[in-house]
Amino acid sequence: MMMLTTCMFVFLVSGWIQKLLKSRQSLLPQREQEAKRSTLSSVSTSPSSTSSCCSSSSSSLGPTPSKPPQPHTALNSPLRWNREYDMLVCHSSVDGDIEEAERLVSFLEAPPRNLRCFLVHRDSCPGGAISTELCQAVQNSHLRVLLITPNFLQDDWCKYIMHQALAEGPMSNQIIPLVKNLSRSQYPQEVMFVHPIDLSSNPDPYPCIHKTVLNYLKDLVKNEKTLDCNMDGSSSQGISGEGRPHFNTTTEVKEKRDDSFNDVCCNHNQRSPN
Secondary structure (H helix, E strand, O other): OHHHHHHHHHHHHHHHHHHHHHHHHHHHHHHHHHHHHHHHHHHHHHHHHHHHHHHHHHHHHOOOOOOOOOOOHHHHOOOHHHOOEEEEEEOOOOHHHHHHHHHHHHHHHOOOOOOOEEEHHHHOOOOOOHHHHHHHHHHOEEEEEEEEOHHHHOOHHHHHHHHHHHHHOOOOOOEEEEEOOOOHHHOOHHHOOOOOEEOOOOOOOHHHHHHHHHHHHHHHHHHHHHHHHHHHHHHHOOOOOOOOOOOOOHHHHHHHHHHHHHHHHHHHHHHOOO
8 A cells, every 4th residue: 555655656746847847848949039039129229329329428528619710821921930029119218118018018929919029128138238139129020119208209228229220111111109198299200201109099009009010911921922923923034134024132222211211301300490
């Protein structure tokens, strides 16, 4: 009896184990199919996630920065760098005139203007001869700004610089007179033929001075291009000399310039009372 019970128990257990194995075998293909489906779904969703990441990263960077403004072409011209300074500022040694000159230079040298200015008390070489320093500053500057005040008219060095500037180009546009606290009748006769900028009546004269400097540099570049075109045209006509334009030498130009300056001074002297 006991052996029969044992056999029946073994038979039931073996049947249960067989059913368990069959159920596991039937579940394996389903799990494999589910795994394949999940893999395919993850692959199909990965491009969208990548694009979303790219879009989010691009949006976080913000708009594309605009290109910085290009500097003025005249400021980049090699003709400008032929001289050490863009302008020389001549003023008297009185504190009020020094402060006015320093304010002007601070405005012109600050970005984005970035002009190169010469101030006597700041840029002169210590130990150098004053007359030599001033003459070199005049020759190494494109423009000469004269801060003409009552103190300027009493300063011998200011008069010296003014005469040196006039000797370099008496009838040129390289002199910018800045008049302050003077009437028309008190202007120096040497600059009567140049249109001045009145600091007393102009509330904001510094931008006008900056514009004048830029216009001079633009004209300098323009005249150089015109001269190059004329030289190219003359060379294309051959070496026979026929039809070739006549170019004045430096000596001839200087003599005509000096004659015109002397005529102006004589006319002023004739008009002045005895």
